[in-house]
């Protein structure tokens with residue numbers, strides 16, 4: 548969970564899920580709408596041909612990301628993005644950098660170039676230098692095959708909505724008006740999953756799913772909305788569906 552800042556660490560055992568998530572988040576950075584899926588930036592990001600998204604792979608023949616490879620990132624990262632507001636560097640297997648490479652990368656994180664967002668990918672947090680960890684926003688990525696756990700609170704909101712209980716829905720939601728993003732994001736994702744599952748049988752749930760997906764994606768791309776605002780809007784819009 549977590550929002551995108553200039554330095555992000557994506558942690559997960561599933562390499563494919565990590566790569567997929569990194570490219571989704573990268574699209575969210577280069578698109579002015581936060582990853583609308585329709586614009587030219589999104590299209591290029593999806594096709595992996597966006598000039599402002601760079602994947603830092605190890606050099607051929609190297610077992611790990613070498614210090615030479617990381618050194619070459621420094622001038623690249625200091626060039627202004629060409630088609631977007633910000634450039635993105637995705638570093639797969641960042642947990643397998645040589646120590647020297649990691650220390651060189653650390654300097655980059657300590658004095659980050661303007662308009663650059665880094666995504667470091669790795670299996671386990673413990674494989675990263677503490678100094679790198681402390682500078683990164685950590686985003687846990689669950690295995691692609693495993694459905695994410697749905698928080699109990701999401702079930703409670705869903706149950707109240709199912710009963711067409713507007714006050715109950717509001718009360719359950721209001722417990723989160725001061726929640727941190729780390730709590731809010733899984734809540735919204737869980738609620739979305741529940742609504743989406745029902746949407747096949749009842750159109751009301753399709754609207755509810757849509758209403759819930761919106762703030763969830765805003766949170767994902769790091770737009771600066773407070774929990775109070777998100778919960779308040781959600782409450783009004785969901786209750787409109789119940790009434």
Ligand SMILES: [Zn+2]
Pocket residue numbers: 578579580581582583584585586587588589590
């Ligand atoms: Zn877009």
